[in-house]
Amino acid sequence: MTEDLVSDEQLAEQLDYYSRRAPEYDDWWLRRGAFDKGKAENDAWFAEAGLALGALQTAELGSEVLELAPGTGTWSVHLAPRAARLTLVDGSAAMLARNPVAGLPHVRTEIADLFTWDTGDRYDSVVFTFWVSHVPRERLRPFFAKVSSWLRPGGTVFFVDDSPASVAEPHVAAVAGQTMRRRLSNGDGATVVKNFYTAGELIDAAGRAGIDVQIGDTGRFFQFGVGHRR
Template structure:
């Protein structure tokens, strides 16, 4: 058990932070504003992001795809053209309002708490990008169990997330245990959950849920994984 278990209040603050950040979220991914670290650093960012994207593009996602915490659609735009159905589930209506694929005919959206949401539907793949680090340690095992329950036999799991170096990003004010203090554009501080899981931790949780998972790094910036339900 983690020394500092995450409360429902902590999770509510995390969700509120992302809802407030929605209009500016893409600045981080596109290296704009305070995230623009110059041509050399930006080039490394986009090159390593491309490694993770290439892994996603090479994965067999099948026809019916579930994306958890899709946010503003950074990765949804790569999923929608490949899917017969793409189901997006996010806790923030504000984030989804900026997601360009929501109007596509094969895309369905749900606003729901990802820590309690469930469905009887089964999918060929489950994708979550920059989400696993926001899952509390004490909920990691149950999260993978739920992911496995949503997959058809032989279904695919894909994820990508930050490496620990992201703690030096300009919007990070402090880190302690499972928590990170972030700055919004107006200087407001908010505390979110931020865990940098090792490959072994993720593989172990996945295997216990019936998912064979391989976790890799792009170099210094990102961690990604590809798995299959037994």
């Protein structure tokens, strides 16, 4: 239905939110401050994060890697040592400024809107972490079609995202339809797109784009996918 579609204005608000969140983004991943839930819960989080990272480490990435929405570099630091050339494309300059691999000689960065960005280059692998849940449902198939077009035949796709359990995180104020209301540490609010896609939805969207993907999960916190372009 038309009223359920995500507008360009909402996508712009999402990008602005992540730019403003850049200084505190790593608190979420590292379980610091408001995200520190005590040793037992933190240990469970890091254990499952290790499982997701293990899936990435066993994936064949090749020499030329494209990472979409790399942000502050949580996963970039694991990609850079394995790539002869790593390309990072993010809509937020503030996020990329905090990415520790962005200045390396074999790493190229580009600031661009991922919903409109395109390239004629082809890569051995395309990686996106905690991004696909921010893709509106009506744009999921076109997104995977673009990913497929950036991959060489036989190329690898890897992605990871959070599970519906993330609605209990302290920065979540409300959830409605395709959107989630978030809070920054200063109390400011913003609305972002947040879709918890099922394994079937991801397999279907990727498959229609010529990518065969397998979906796994770590238990409570994360979902990941590994696939190859036909």
